[in-house]
Amino acid sequence: MTSENNKELSIEQREELIENLKVRFERNMNRHEGLAWDKVQEKLDANPEKLWSLNEMERTGGEPDVVDYDIKNEIYVFHDCSAESPKGRRSVCYDREALESRKKHKPENSVIDMATAMGIELLTENQYRALQELGKFDMKTSSWVQTPSNIRELGGAIFCDRRYDTVFVYHNGAESYYAARGFRGSLRV
Template structure:
């Protein structure tokens, strides 16, 4: 896990906030009844979360606030960002599911795993519920697929789960956790 200090310079902070604000304003259907000024205030108060959002951005995730059923958590006064890129983020593909799967590969190991990469970025991988709710606000992963959090009983048996959208339907599949494909990455979630 990356233990380096997770801070952003004032220049990078301004750049990230500008990108996020522009995306927020172009996609109001993702976050009805959410005001950008409130989101920005939370972000400006938390440099580590901005660092994570920048990591999501530079790996192709196009993070945005979502206020679907589990999006804007009024009980905890948090905003939730999901990767909203049309396809699974480019900078996070060709990776297996977790470190155990990576270590199990004898040859042709991928560079990283989804679980480790998400932890290094300070984000979590979407659950099946989150993935399905994301699909309610758009059509995502119509050509790619994304690893999702896998229940421990499945993982103990060597499997891992992923989802995609085909034929206007969200599908849940399984694969060996050590497998990796050029068209499979993962989508992340960040609470702010």
């Protein structure tokens, strides 16, 4: 069992996570052509603190997978690759300020608070668009993405989805939340 204070996985959780990540990696080679699982595993073994965050991505339905490799810094980049926005991260408004501004029917959490607690970053619009080059995601759902400060200062936030074989970027009040909108995260290992 994980502890939120120590953020460590049990041996069984670690082994199950590594196996899930390996199977997903091998089934989706189009996401990371030219990369080898043994090198990814070496990097994970050298950075066990990242496993807790990957497990949180997995636990909340994100199906994390390697989508990029930063050669210069020797860093593997994982993104949530679930077909739809992760189920365990939906019905949340954008940030703490938006959450506190709601007078009625407050959601349980916010995107920024959840991502921070999980130790991951919210995808940017560019990262979201790059992910869509690897497959078709959010065909029925939508995902909040990092919002530029000038939009957020005016009370808005942006989200993306894929419809009509096109990636769309939209806006909403940051305090809004919907059962079909969640967020996708990124983790550098």
